[in-house]
Amino acid sequence: MSTRSTERRAPGARRLLLWLPLLPFFLFGILMEIIPILSVLLSSLRDSQGGLSLANYARAMTKINRESFMNSVRLSAITAALGVGIGSLAGYAIMQSRSLFFRKVATALADVATNFGGAPLAFAFIVTLGSTGIVTQLLKKAFGIALYPSFRVYSVSGLVLAYLYFQLPLMILLIQPSLRGLKEEWREAALNLGATEARYWAKVALPVLAPSLAGGFLLLFANSYGAYATAWTLTGPDINLVTIRIAALIRGEVQLEPGTADAMAVISLAIMSLCVLGSMLTNRLTQRWKS
Amino acid sequence: MSYLSLHGVEKRFAGVQAVKDLSLEIEKGALVSFLGPSGCGKTSTLRMIAGFEEPDRGAILLGGEDITKLPANRRDIGMVFQSYALFPNMTVRSNIAFGLETRRLAAGEVRARVDAALEMVRLGDTANRYPHQLSGGQQQRIALARALAFRPRVLLLDEPLSALDAEVRVALRGEIRRIQSELAITTVYVTHDQEEALSISDLVAVMNKGSIEQVGTPEEIYHRPKTRFVAGFIGTANQFVGELSASGRIACDQLSICATAPSTSAAGGPVVVLVRPENIAIRMERPSEAGLNILEGDIETITFHGAVTRLGVNVGGRKVTADMTADQKNRGCALNQRVWLSFSPEACQVMPQEDP
Amino acid sequence: MRTRSAWRGAIIAIFLIYMLVPLLATLLFSFATRWDRTILPEGLSIQWWKAVMAKRAFGMTLRNSLALSLATMLASIILVAPTAYWTHLRLPKARPYVELFTILPFGIPGVVLALALIRCYARFGAAVVYSPAMLVAACMVISLPFMYRPVLNALNAADVKVLTEAAQSLGAGWFRTMTRVIVPNIMSGIASGALLVFSTVFVEFTLANLLVGARFKTFPMYLVEFTRFDGRQASALAVISFVFAWLASIGVLLAAGRSEGAREGAAGAK
Numbered sequence: 001m002s003t004r005s006t007e008r009r010a011p012g013a014r015r016l017l018l019w020l021p022l023l024p025f026f027l028f029g030i031l032m033e034i035i036p037i038l039s040v041l042l043s044s045l046r047d048s049q050g051g052l053s054l055a056n057y058a059r060a061m062t063k064i065n066r067e068s069f070m071n072s073v074r075l076s077a078i079t080a081a082l083g084v085g086i087g088s089l090a091g092y093a094i095m096q097s098r099s100l101f102f103r104k105v106a107t108a109l110a111d112v113a114t115n116f117g118g119a120p121l122a123f124a125f126i127v128t129l130g131s132t133g134i135v136t137q138l139l140k141k142a143f144g145i146a147l148y149p150s151f152r153v154y155s156v157s158g159l160v161l162a163y164l165y166f167q168l169p170l171m172i173l174l175i176q177p178s179l180r181g182l183k184e185e186w187r188e189a190a191l192n193l194g195a196t197e198a199r200y201w202a203k204v205a206l207p208v209l210a211p212s213l214a215g216g217f218l219l220l221f222a223n224s225y226g227a228y229a230t231a232w233t234l235t236g237p238d239i240n241l242v243t244i245r246i247a248a249l250i251r252g253e254v255q256l257e258p259g260t261a262d263a264m265a266v267i268s269l270a271i272m273s274l275c276v277l278g279s280m281l282t283n284r285l286t287q288r289w290k291s
Numbered sequence: 292m293s294y295l296s297l298h299g300v301e302k303r304f305a306g307v308q309a310v311k312d313l314s315l316e317i318e319k320g321a322l323v324s325f326l327g328p329s330g331c332g333k334t335s336t337l338r339m340i341a342g343f344e345e346p347d348r349g350a351i352l353l354g355g356e357d358i359t360k361l362p363a364n365r366r367d368i369g370m371v372f373q374s375y376a377l378f379p380n381m382t383v384r385s386n387i388a389f390g391l392e393t394r395r396l397a398a399g400e401v402r403a404r405v406d407a408a409l410e411m412v413r414l415g416d417t418a419n420r421y422p423h424q425l426s427g428g429q430q431q432r433i434a435l436a437r438a439l440a441f442r443p444r445v446l447l448l449d450e451p452l453s454a455l456d457a458e459v460r461v462a463l464r465g466e467i468r469r470i471q472s473e474l475a476i477t478t479v480y481v482t483h484d485q486e487e488a489l490s491i492s493d494l495v496a497v498m499n500k501g502s503i504e505q506v507g508t509p510e511e512i513y514h515r516p517k518t519r520f521v522a523g524f525i526g527t528a529n530q531f532v533g534e535l536s537a538s539g540r541i542a543c544d545q546l547s548i549c550a551t552a553p554s555t556s557a558a559g560g561p562v563v564v565l566v567r568p569e570n571i572a573i574r575m576e577r578p579s580e581a582g583l584n585i586l587e588g589d590i591e592t593i594t595f596h597g598a599v600t601r602l603g604v605n606v607g608g609r610k611v612t613a614d615m616t617a618d619q620k621n622r623g624c625a626l627n628q629r630v631w632l633s634f635s636p637e638a639c640q641v642m643p644q645e646d647p
Numbered sequence: 648m649r650t651r652s653a654w655r656g657a658i659i660a661i662f663l664i665y666m667l668v669p670l671l672a673t674l675l676f677s678f679a680t681r682w683d684r685t686i687l688p689e690g691l692s693i694q695w696w697k698a699v700m701a702k703r704a705f706g707m708t709l710r711n712s713l714a715l716s717l718a719t720m721l722a723s724i725i726l727v728a729p730t731a732y733w734t735h736l737r738l739p740k741a742r743p744y745v746e747l748f749t750i751l752p753f754g755i756p757g758v759v760l761a762l763a764l765i766r767c768y769a770r771f772g773a774a775v776v777y778s779p780a781m782l783v784a785a786c787m788v789i790s791l792p793f794m795y796r797p798v799l800n801a802l803n804a805a806d807v808k809v810l811t812e813a814a815q816s817l818g819a820g821w822f823r824t825m826t827r828v829i830v831p832n833i834m835s836g837i838a839s840g841a842l843l844v845f846s847t848v849f850v851e852f853t854l855a856n857l858l859v860g861a862r863f864k865t866f867p868m869y870l871v872e873f874t875r876f877d878g879r880q881a882s883a884l885a886v887i888s889f890v891f892a893w894l895a896s897i898g899v900l901l902a903a904g905r906s907e908g909a910r911e912g913a914a915g916a917k
Contacts, residue, residue: 226756
């Protein structure tokens with residue numbers, strides 16, 4: 001960059017030039033994120049004649065669609081809660097391990113699994129726990145435990161199991177920095193002041209971890225809510241989830257006004273934004289004590 | 292009758308001997324420092340007193356009671372950590388109240404004691420703030436208040452000042468000593484800073500490689516070090532290795548040094564003579580007084596230290612360090628100048644070469 | 648102390664079993680001859696692998712997915728790395744806006760993104776909105792966070808500002824500073840990000856299925872198709888997907904290992 005030529009320009013123009021290299025990125029973000037979202041928002045507010053109306057939202061709230069929201073929220077809440085609970089315990093157990101090698105391997109496994117998801121994962125669960133799955137057979141033949149018909153991998157309980165496969169590792173990764181932030185001195189100081197281990201956890205460790213746990217829950221919730229491929233591969237159109245429903249509407253498999261999908265998408269975006277914003281807020285809370 | 296005693300305490304970590312056969316008696320109300328380089332076992336010893344580590348061997352007695360295996364949370368020993376270790380999720384008040392509430396004191400009593408503790412460290416106005424809103428020095432004073440509020444039997448301080456700025460360090464050091472004497476609380480203070488240890492302690496235990504090298508008052512430790520390590524670790528000392536002859540003179544290469552009371556060391560054995568730089572006078576011409584040790588050499592380095600200027604003098608290939616006070620400095624001296632160093636036999640400390 | 652390490656061991660064991668059994672089961676299943684009558688497979692063979700790899704569609708979908716992943720990866724590097732560098736060094740003021748665009752994708756489910764793109768660009772015709780180029784752009788959106796975070800962390804870790812000043816004080820010009828100092832120091836971050844993008848896009852199903860459908864069949868779409876009628880051959884495809892994911896992840900770990908922390912915060916949504 002030639003400083004001599006820029007010096008002569010007005011400071012305003014120079015400042016503008018400074019933004020120039022960021023133009024492609026912002027253009028991309030606007031074209032691929034902002035405008036598409038806005039156009040869904042707008043078309044969700046239009047009726048078939050092009051007038052402003054909330055009819056699409058009314059259709060998004062018919063019984064079957066309402067059920068899809070409830071199913072998605074319930075599935076997300078369950079997998080997020082289990083993910084936070086078990087993931088934090090597992091993350092803590094991994095971190096406490098003496099062997100550096102094991103800690104690295106376990107973290108690497110979590111790393112990979114977080115990005116697994118999708119079709120291959122769902123299929124792996126069918127192979128493992130499907131009606132003729134390997135573990136299903138093993139339990140039946142070796143231990144006489146019949147999973148089916150009370151359990152079905154192609155149902156909500158199967159989805160919970162499959163989703164946990166990426167939820168647990170994600171929580172392990174999310175909680176690790178906060179667990180590392182728990183100083184051993186705090187435990188020692190609490191013991192030194194006469195507290196029991198339980199009191200240390202109740203009064204110090206858990207309150208310190210609380211924002212991270214809440215933030216983790218929100219991210220896991222969003223992660224599960226937006227998932228589609230896993231559910232689609234595992235259960236096909238049988239299960240009534242928001243993402244499955246929107247996809248079906250896109251493909252025109254369901255005879256409905258096209259605007260219904262838009263309204264459902266906008267509601268989903270609202271739910272997801274609340275989760276992401278909430279998790280950013282809790283993230284700020286965890287930073288609060290670090291000054 | 293000692294209050295806190297360590298009897299033959301040993302500790303190994305992953306095969307490394309951190310503390311070896313350490314015994315020490317501490318009087319009630321005394322402030323004893325463990326002083327030594329990092330890895331000398333001073334912090335391990337402190338953590339065994341606190342109950343965070345269990346000794347492999349030996350016993351720790353407090354007021355006649357064996358506390359070696361007592362869990363940390365039942366010892367009634369207060370501790371101040373290097374990193375303050377204040378609970379970040381609690382206000383200053385809740386931090387100080389923590390030890391009182393675990394002991395199920397009545398709310399009014401807790402309140403009164405917290406206020407008193409805050410008053411003691413002169414931070415009464417910070418009660419409702421959070422630790423991250425305080426400076427490092429303030430946080431450490433709160434940590435001190437927290438450790439004292441439940442009236443522990445012993446106070447332990449683990450390098451409490453090493454995370455602080457130099458100025459705060461000196462001020463807080465005085466504060467700790469003041470509070471400690473007011474409460475007359477038995478205190479163990481771990482530090483690697485000799486100035487800190489010397490200025491604050493009733494007794495200093497100098498540690499090296501897991502053992503105590505010497506226990507004594509700060510004056511004893513400084514003026515009459517018992518081992519080469521202590522002499523080298525505390526302040527600066529010139530060390531001359533030589534043979535003690537029957538006449539009481541010490542032959543050290545070409546030099547011959549005269550020292551008083553060469554203690555009990557056997558004549559003919561190898562000894563070390565220690566001379567502090569401040570006890571060596573610098574002359575521009577050969578002194579004529581009798582009875583002084585005199586060395587002749589050339590100035591190699593001149594380092595300004597404020598109150599003194601330290602000279603490095605090459606005496607026949609051996610570097611000898613001597614201090615010059617400010618008024619001496621005016622006489623002027625320059626690099627490569629020939630000078631004569633003199634010191635009295637009384638200024639020499641003689642000890643066997645092999646540490647006991 | 649004893650009981651505490653016991654529950655730790657138990658939870659780690661359960662976690663490992665849960666994480667590894669589905670993978671091992673799929674692997675074994677793809678080599679098993681017959682496995683519905685016995686506890687262990689009756690025999691092992693590579694017949695399913697042979698069968699699935701002999702199909703023309705196998706090579707085509709694999710090539711399609713590799714091409715898609717590589718194209719997305721390269722485009723992401725070109726778009727994100729200079730942006731992160733410029734924001735970090737010259738225009739910190741722009742950082743919140745840049746981060747907004749990299750965080751937004753976390754809040755957009757794949758199906759919603761597909762729908763939004765269709766709504767927005769369908770007016771330009773099917774050739775635009777249902778094109779592989781649109782799919783690449785959409786995949787770039789969902790992988791923006793994976794590219795941006797590691798590069799940013801590498802920039803932070805390398806203290807690029809000081810390095811730039813040091814290089815300039817030693818007389819290096821802009822080009823020399825870039826090629827000899829900056830890029831080598833943030834290479835690990837770029838590599839981590841690129842591999843994450845690669846592995847994310849390689850298993851991506853939602854966008855490909857909804858945006859291009861049968862016109863540009865990717866490997867995950869082929870796999871989903873197979874799960875409906877031939878489990879054995881599908882398991883071989885799943886194993887291939889897992890191997891790609893593992894290879895990419897090992898690459899990330901190796902790259903990140905050289906600059907500790909570059910990987911931190913790269914975890915993200917599905």
